[in-house]
Amino acid sequence: MLQTAARPQRTSLHSPAPETHPGLASTRRRRRLEAPTPTPDKARPFLKWVGGKRQLLPELSPRIPADYGTYHEPFVGGGALFFHARPHRAVLSDANERLIRTYRGVRDAVEEVIDLLSSYPHDRAFFLEMRGIDIDARSDAEVAAWFIYLNRTGFNGLYRVNRSNVYNVPFGDYTSPVICDAENLRACAEALRATTLRCESFEKVLDRARPGDFVYFDPPYVPLSASSNFTSYTRGGFGMTEHERLRDVAWKLKARGVHVLLSNSSAPEVHALYGERFELASVGAARAVNCKASGRGKVQELIIR
Numbered sequence: 001m002l003q004t005a006a007r008p009q010r011t012s013l014h015s016p017a018p019e020t021h022p023g024l025a026s027t028r029r030r031r032r033l034e035a036p037t038p039t040p041d042k043a044r045p046f047l048k049w050v051g052g053k054r055q056l057l058p059e060l061s062p063r064i065p066a067d068y069g070t071y072h073e074p075f076v077g078g079g080a081l082f083f084h085a086r087p088h089r090a091v092l093s094d095a096n097e098r099l100i101r102t103y104r105g106v107r108d109a110v111e112e113v114i115d116l117l118s119s120y121p122h123d124r125a126f127f128l129e130m131r132g133i134d135i136d137a138r139s140d141a142e143v144a145a146w147f148i149y150l151n152r153t154g155f156n157g158l159y160r161v162n163r164s165n166v167y168n169v170p171f172g173d174y175t176s177p178v179i180c181d182a183e184n185l186r187a188c189a190e191a192l193r194a195t196t197l198r199c200e201s202f203e204k205v206l207d208r209a210r211p212g213d214f215v216y217f218d219p220p221y222v223p224l225s226a227s228s229n230f231t232s233y234t235r236g237g238f239g240m241t242e243h244e245r246l247r248d249v250a251w252k253l254k255a256r257g258v259h260v261l262l263s264n265s266s267a268p269e270v271h272a273l274y275g276e277r278f279e280l281a282s283v284g285a286a287r288a289v290n291c292k293a294s295g296r297g298k299v300q301e302l303i304i305r
C-alpha cells in the first residue's frame, strides 16, 4: 500500500489530493490557465508499446486512403498510426480495459493526470508500491497516471499481467526516464477530443464500420519463431483461431466497401491466411521486441489490404 504519511512529498492514489497537497488545487487551476494552446500536430504516442508502429509509419502512411469517413483502430495499443493520421472522427478500441481507461483519463482529465505524474518519484520502492495497487477501483485519471508511470519506469515499457490481472513487470532501472511529458500529454488530449474509446474485442468493429470508413488492424503478431512469441498484452492471448477470425472480419469489411489495412509478421501462416484474397506487401521494419541484441534489427513485416 502507498504510505502517504511516510512520503509526504508524493501524491498517493489512496488519498484525495487536497489533503496531502494543500497547494494542489490552486496549482491545478494555475496550470489550466497557463496551459499553452494545445498543438495536436505534435501529438505522438504517450506510451511505449511493444509492437508499436512508429518505425512502420513510412510504409503505412502512404497507404492511408486519401478520403475516408470514420477511422477505426480496434487494436489501438500505443496508437502510433492514429496520432500520425490525426483523423477528424475516430473509434479507438482495445481489449485491455486499463489501456482504454488510460486514454479516457488523458482525454478527459489531462491536467489531473499531469499533476499526479509530476508528483511520482522515480525509485524502485515507489514503483513496487504502484505495481501492487488495486487500480481498477480508481478514477480514469488515476488509472492513466498509474499506467503511464509503470510504462515509463518498468522494464522495456512492457505491459504484462499475471492470472489475477496484477501487473508484474520488473523495475526498468533507467537513469532518468521521462515520466511526465506534459506538453505531449496535452497535445494527445486534444488529438483524442473527438474520439470514441471502447474496451472490446476487435470483432465489434463489424457493428459500426460503414462503407467508406477506414479500419487499421494491428493485432498481436503471429510469432516468427516460438522464442519471439509475445502475446501478453491481455490475459487471453491471441492464437491462430483469433487470427482466422480477424481475417474473416477483414474480408467482410472489404466486401462492405470499407478501406482495410492490416499489419502482421511475415510468418508463413500469415501468407497462408491472407495470400489468396488480399494484397500483400513485404516491408522492412526496425524491431526491438527482444531484449537481447540478437533479437533486434530489421525484420520483414507484411502490410495487407
Ligand SMILES: C[S@@+](CC[C@H](N)C(=O)[O-])C[C@H]1O[C@@H](n2cnc3c(N)ncnc32)[C@H](O)[C@@H]1O
Pocket: 049, 050, 051, 052, 053, 054, 074, 075, 076, 077, 078, 079, 080, 081, 093, 094, 095, 096, 200, 201, 202, 203, 218, 219, 220, 221, 233, 234, 237, 238, 242
Ligand atoms: C501490436 S499491439 C498494437 C500496437 C499499436 N498499433 C501501436 O502502434 O502501438 C496489439 C494490441 O492488441 C490488443 N489486443 C489483444 N487481443 C485483442 C482482442 N481480442 N481484441 C482487441 N484488442 C486486442 C492488445 O491489448 C494490444 O494493445
